[in-house]
Amino acid sequence: MPAVQHISAKKSDVILLVGTMKGAFVLRSNGARKKWEIGGPYSIGSPVYAMAFDQRQGRQRLWWAQQSFRWGTVLCSSDDFGKTSTEPETYSVKFPPESKLALKNIWQISLGGPSSPDTLYCGVEPSALFESHDAGITWAPVQSLLDHPHRPKWTPGGGGMCLHTILPDPVDSRRMMIAMSTGGAYRTDDGGATWQARNQGVRAEFLPDKYPEFGQCVHKIVQHPAQPQRLFLQNHWGLYRSDDAGNSWKDIATGVPSDFGFCMAIHPHEPDTVFIVPIESDAYRCTPEGKLRVYRTRNAGESWEPLTRGLPQKNALETIVRDAMATDTCDPAGIYFGTRSGKVYGSSDEGKSWQTILEGLPAVVCVRAALIGGSSASSRTKGRARNVTAAKKHPAVAKRVAKTASKKKAHAGRR
Numbered sequence: 001m002p003a004v005q006h007i008s009a010k011k012s013d014v015i016l017l018v019g020t021m022k023g024a025f026v027l028r029s030n031g032a033r034k035k036w037e038i039g040g041p042y043s044i045g046s047p048v049y050a051m052a053f054d055q056r057q058g059r060q061r062l063w064w065a066q067q068s069f070r071w072g073t074v075l076c077s078s079d080d081f082g083k084t085s086t087e088p089e090t091y092s093v094k095f096p097p098e099s100k101l102a103l104k105n106i107w108q109i110s111l112g113g114p115s116s117p118d119t120l121y122c123g124v125e126p127s128a129l130f131e132s133h134d135a136g137i138t139w140a141p142v143q144s145l146l147d148h149p150h151r152p153k154w155t156p157g158g159g160g161m162c163l164h165t166i167l168p169d170p171v172d173s174r175r176m177m178i179a180m181s182t183g184g185a186y187r188t189d190d191g192g193a194t195w196q197a198r199n200q201g202v203r204a205e206f207l208p209d210k211y212p213e214f215g216q217c218v219h220k221i222v223q224h225p226a227q228p229q230r231l232f233l234q235n236h237w238g239l240y241r242s243d244d245a246g247n248s249w250k251d252i253a254t255g256v257p258s259d260f261g262f263c264m265a266i267h268p269h270e271p272d273t274v275f276i277v278p279i280e281s282d283a284y285r286c287t288p289e290g291k292l293r294v295y296r297t298r299n300a301g302e303s304w305e306p307l308t309r310g311l312p313q314k315n316a317l318e319t320i321v322r323d324a325m326a327t328d329t330c331d332p333a334g335i336y337f338g339t340r341s342g343k344v345y346g347s348s349d350e351g352k353s354w355q356t357i358l359e360g361l362p363a364v365v366c367v368r369a370a371l372i373g374g375s376s377a378s379s380r381t382k383g384r385a386r387n388v389t390a391a392k393k394h395p396a397v398a399k400r401v402a403k404t405a406s407k408k409k410a411h412a413g414r415r
Helices: 379-393 395-414
Strands: 014-020 023-029 037-042 051-054 061-068 072-078 105-111 120-125 128-132 162-168 176-181 184-188 218-224 227-235 239-242 260-266 274-279 294-297 305-307 325-327 335-338 344-347 355-358 364-371
Touching: 014 051, 014 061, 014 335, 014 344, 023 355, 051 105, 051 364, 061 105, 072 105, 105 162, 128 162, 162 218, 176 218, 184 218, 218 260, 227 260, 260 325, 274 325, 335 364
Parallel strands: 325 364
Antiparallel strands: 014 023, 014 364, 023 037, 051 061, 061 072, 105 120, 120 128, 120 162, 162 176, 176 184, 218 227, 227 239, 260 274, 274 294, 294 305, 325 335, 335 344, 344 355
16 A cells, blocks of 8 residues: 655645545645645555545635545545545545445535635536535535436436536626536536536537537636636537526537547636547547647637647656646746646646656546635736626626627737
């Protein structure tokens, strides 16, 4: 067994949470993000597909999902960066007996919105959404999704039938977007009482009907708190943007070597800046041409550019899965991703250059980043979010915000 190391972190430090197929790791650096201390492994030998860090209400709580093919999946937590951890005596996330479903894995741990500081969500396999309103002490499934009439027709993707994306709306507390493989994207506008499929324009290449109401294999959706109506989606074949909260989707796969991929991350301060790593195809799930390239758009998908400085451009047959990319909230922002070959890469200058942070790990399936003592939104993001809220109430403000956004978009296109 490997010796377990521990880290400690203070305000203004950055931590990286890395989930692998053989345990979880916690890395720490200062604001420069050049040298990293390594803590872990925790839950040694267990796949860890989901991790999260909760700083709300004065907490510094690390969450991760520990999977065992023999004993099942449990949620673990730590309030000291892994030095001591709490593994529940009984399974806290579990299906009710009458559902006749059994928990196979937890694919996502997500924090509730600004108005719900004690709310947590878990996306699980088989596809379902669990929620906790007491900071993770007790959990219950969202019954309306468990009883959804589409459920009998949802089918497993390559990784299983999993609900992997959870996006509480930062402005409207009754709205949430989720995504699953396979099943597609769904949205509630009434606090979870009902859910509607939101897949118009998203193709299902593997089905006879290429544009069904539901059944798409959505791989990832991201959203910026300052512009919640705009969403970006990485599909199983297809790269999309929605400007109407998911009601319709537009193809934005122009200038990328492949529109197949898994991971996607949005810039913490720039709502029109998104990062992806294209994969060649569903049959050959490696980076195209053996080149490890992060692609970035700064104009909401109108164009994409490769970011390669410091990344291998020969014989780099890498795979990056859906939750293995993340950003911190520093300024300039840090971008991070991990590979199935056990490497973790990072950029402290928004993708201009990259460094190898760690290698020799088991296959990386989850990466999360957090600035200690930092909020989930920067001052510029908060300013944009206030504009969004004001625009909803006052048409004159809406017109002024739209005009400003148009000027910024034109400027971004010239950079």
